[in-house]
Amino acid sequence: MSDTKTEEQAVPATASRPFDVHRWSDYPELRNCLTELVRELEDLESRGRQRGEGERKKFREAVRALVLDLYVAWKAEPNLLVGISLANRSYTTKSRYRALFIQWSSFKAAYDLLLRAGYIAEVQRGFHDPRTGIGRNTRIKATQQLIDLLSGRARLTLPDISIRNEGSETIELRDSDKRRIDYKDTDDTLSMRSALGRINAHLQGQWLDLRITDEEYASLQSRMMRDYDQDNREYPVIDLTRRALVRIFNNEDWQQGGRFYRGWWQSIPKEYRNRITINDKRTCEVDYSTLHPVLLYARFGQRLVGDAYSIEAPNVPRALIKQTFNKMINALGRINRPHDFSEEQIGMSWDQLQAAIAERHAPIKQSFNSGYGLRLQRLDSDLAQRIMLRFIDSGHTCLPVHDSFIVHHALADKLKTIMVDEFTAMTGQTITVKSLDGFQPELESDYEPVTHNMIPDDSWFHGTGEYTGYEQRRLDWYSKREGGETA
Numbered sequence: 001m002s003d004t005k006t007e008e009q010a011v012p013a014t015a016s017r018p019f020d021v022h023r024w025s026d027y028p029e030l031r032n033c034l035t036e037l038v039r040e041l042e043d044l045e046s047r048g049r050q051r052g053e054g055e056r057k058k059f060r061e062a063v064r065a066l067v068l069d070l071y072v073a074w075k076a077e078p079n080l081l082v083g084i085s086l087a088n089r090s091y092t093t094k095s096r097y098r099a100l101f102i103q104w105s106s107f108k109a110a111y112d113l114l115l116r117a118g119y120i121a122e123v124q125r126g127f128h129d130p131r132t133g134i135g136r137n138t139r140i141k142a143t144q145q146l147i148d149l150l151s152g153r154a155r156l157t158l159p160d161i162s163i164r165n166e167g168s169e170t171i172e173l174r175d176s177d178k179r180r181i182d183y184k185d186t187d188d189t190l191s192m193r194s195a196l197g198r199i200n201a202h203l204q205g206q207w208l209d210l211r212i213t214d215e216e217y218a219s220l221q222s223r224m225m226r227d228y229d230q231d232n233r234e235y236p237v238i239d240l241t242r243r244a245l246v247r248i249f250n251n252e253d254w255q256q257g258g259r260f261y262r263g264w265w266q267s268i269p270k271e272y273r274n275r276i277t278i279n280d281k282r283t284c285e286v287d288y289s290t291l292h293p294v295l296l297y298a299r300f301g302q303r304l305v306g307d308a309y310s311i312e313a314p315n316v317p318r319a320l321i322k323q324t325f326n327k328m329i330n331a332l333g334r335i336n337r338p339h340d341f342s343e344e345q346i347g348m349s350w351d352q353l354q355a356a357i358a359e360r361h362a363p364i365k366q367s368f369n370s371g372y373g374l375r376l377q378r379l380d381s382d383l384a385q386r387i388m389l390r391f392i393d394s395g396h397t398c399l400p401v402h403d404s405f406i407v408h409h410a411l412a413d414k415l416k417t418i419m420v421d422e423f424t425a426m427t428g429q430t431i432t433v434k435s436l437d438g439f440q441p442e443l444e445s446d447y448e449p450v451t452h453n454m455i456p457d458d459s460w461f462h463g464t465g466e467y468t469g470y471e472q473r474r475l476d477w478y479s480k481r482e483g484g485e486t487a
Contacts (some may be wrong), residue, residue, distance in 0.1 A: 002405060013235050015225055016081035016139050021102055023068035023241075024164035025156070033154035038063055040112040058103045063286045065102060068161055070142035071150050075158055077221055077237045081123055083137040086111065096169045097180050119146040136263075140198070157476035162204045163244040170196045172248045181252065192247060195385055196260075201394045203243040207279050207477040208265065209236065210272060213466040220272065227381035233289040234266045239475070242307075243311065244269075245400070247381060256374035258381035274437060276406055278397050280474055284412045286419060287430040292376045293361070295327065298427040302363045311356045316346045325357055330373030379426065386422045387415075404436070 038060050042051075051059060073080045091104035114120045121143050126133030150156040171193050173183045183189070212220065220238065235242075242264040250257035257433050265276055271408035276283050293308035309321040320338075327335045337350040348356070358365045384400045391398035391407065398415065399406040407415045423431045464470075 004245040005089075009199070012469070015079060015228075016083045016187060017073065017236055018137075019082050019084040020069050020072075021065050022164045022168045022244075023065060023161055025064075025068055025161045027160060027373040028153045029253070030160070033149065034060060034064055037067075037119075038094065041110070041117060044113055044116055045109075052287060055106065058475060059110055062102055062107040063114065067119070067142075067146060067150065068108055068112060070140070070146065071156060071181065071284050072161060072239065072241050074142045074147055075240045080237055081139040081141050082141055084111075084126075085137050086126065087128070094231065095180075096182055099308075114146075115140075116141055157480070158241055158473065159207065159477045159480050163241075163370070165199070168244070170200065170246045172242070172246055173252060173254070174248060174250055176251050178250075182392050192258075192385075195389060196245060196247060198392060199385075199388050200244045202397065203245070203263075206243070206397050206406070207238060207277075207474075208243055208397075209277050209280075209473055210265075210268070210275050211277050211282075211470050212275050214469045216467070217362070217469055220268070223269070224267075233267065235264075238268065239264055249378075250374055253374075255378050256371075258378045259402055262383060263399060265399055265406065266401055273401070273406065276399070278399075278406075278408055281408050281410075283399075284407050284409045285401070285404050285406045285436040286412060286415045286433055287436055288419065288423070289381075289434055291380060291403045291431070292326065292329065293377055294429065294431050295376050295427065296367060296372070298366050298429050299376075299476060301399075303429060307360075311360045313346070313348065313356060316348070316353065320353075321344070321357065324353060325361075326373065327359060329355060329376070331369055332371040333369055335369070383422055383426060386425075387418055390418050390422070391415075402445070 017117050033472050038056075041063065071084060073082050086108065088104050091098070091102060091107060111120075115122060120140050124136075124139035126136050126138035132487070169196070172180055175181050185193075190199070210217070224233055224238065225236050228236040235275055244259040244260055245259050245263065249260055266272065273285055274283075277337075290304070290308040294304050297304040307318075309318050309325060311321055320341075322469060323338075324335075335354075343349050358368055361368075378460075379402055384402070384405070387405060388398045388400060394414075395456050396408065396411060405415055405419070412435055416435075419429060421434050
């Protein structure tokens with residue numbers, strides 16, 4: 001990170017995220033390092049405890065999960081803590097969302113011994129009050145001793161780390177309080193899980209990064225943390241290893257929601273999306289124009305004519321009409337007036353604005369204030385799945401951002417064609433798509449994308465200049481893959 005990062009910009013030492021048990025990596029140097037680490041930890045145990053083969057395997061997997069996730073947290077932000085539950089109940093409750101390959105006794109032993117050996121530090125002790133139900137997980141972090149071991153002996157880098165398929169549920173069903181609930185698989189859920197398995201396997205093989213300067217990177221991390229502290233962002237920092245997607249359905253209904261979440265590129269502020277690279281190649285983003293209004297009309301056997309967000313009221317900003325329209329199709333019942341709504345400026349009341357939108361969209365007015373928007377999300381997520389799979393079939397990568405998609409810039413026209421084709425196949429109608437403004441890093445004087453026939457020079461081994469962080473990540477990725485992958 002940049003030396004210009006100030007005390008005020010730094011991510012606070014109390015920032016944390018939950019433990020991710022699904023980290024996975026397995027290659028010769030790491031296997032040897034884990035073998036030595038497990039042996040060291042077992043030597044610390046009193047009376048030379050001997051584990052059976054099955055129990056020893058579970059202990060080793062617990063050690064692997066802990067050290068990999070702590071390393072990822074440290075790489076994302078050295079001050080970032082990892083919240084971890086030490087309660088037995090967290091590892092014994094049977095659920096499709098639990099990682100059942102981790103056993104509590106093995107996990108607790110791994111945790112205690114790593115702590116005792118000085119590889120992890122317990123920064124904040126957790127607690128749980130059974131009377132009130134209030135509690136907090138223990139906060140931990142990697143010590144420099146662990147980082148030195150993984151970076152040195154194991155030669156670990158972020159591209160070595162992926163997401164374990166075993167025990168990782170990618171199709172989530174939630175109740176009205178957004179709590180995950182169990183369900184019985186159907187042909188539909190099995191099909192969705194299989195398709196998402198293909199998508200995630202492809203994404204794990206790509207280098208997805210953000211080409212910004214070290215100073216910009218530090219500033220973005222601080223901004224995301226501030227947003228997270230104010231409950232305006234789901235994730236506190238950029239974690240470039242988060243390339244696995246999940247589909248989330250709402251209100252115990254498979255027809256509500258279903259969008260793809262948890263890709264790191266979805267969590268950053270949208271103005272940074274034009275700095276995303278796929279395998280060191282610049283990208284472009286293509287967006288569906290008025291996707292939900294056109295979908296909604298199609299569901300009612302109608303065709304939208306004209307701009308969905310125009311009500312022939314010149315003093316009403318289009319952005320306000322769009323925001324209000326989306327609230328009207330997503331909400332159940334009445335919606336609250338925005339705090340910055342000004343009746344004097346736009347020349348009508350909040351109720352009059354809603355009435356004008358309903359009149360403009362009379363053919364679909366029965367869908368307003370009915371929560372129908374979540375059903376539209378099921379449709380747009382099915383559309384996204386089709387688009388991503390078509391790109392994978394052609395050997396390329398397509399990143400979803402709900403109703404827009406990011407691809408290698410040379411594939412923009414191909415993406416537009418596929419987006420329109422799939423929409424027409426679903427609805428029998430056509431739709432407009434548009435490219436969003438893109439960044440062109442190859443026009444920078446110091447930027448040279450990697451190609452398969454490039455001969456490595458000193459710049460491959462020592463990142464320099466404003467983009468030191470990005471250049472080091474490029475080195476780490478391509479040094480593992482003999483020239484990289486396709487975009």
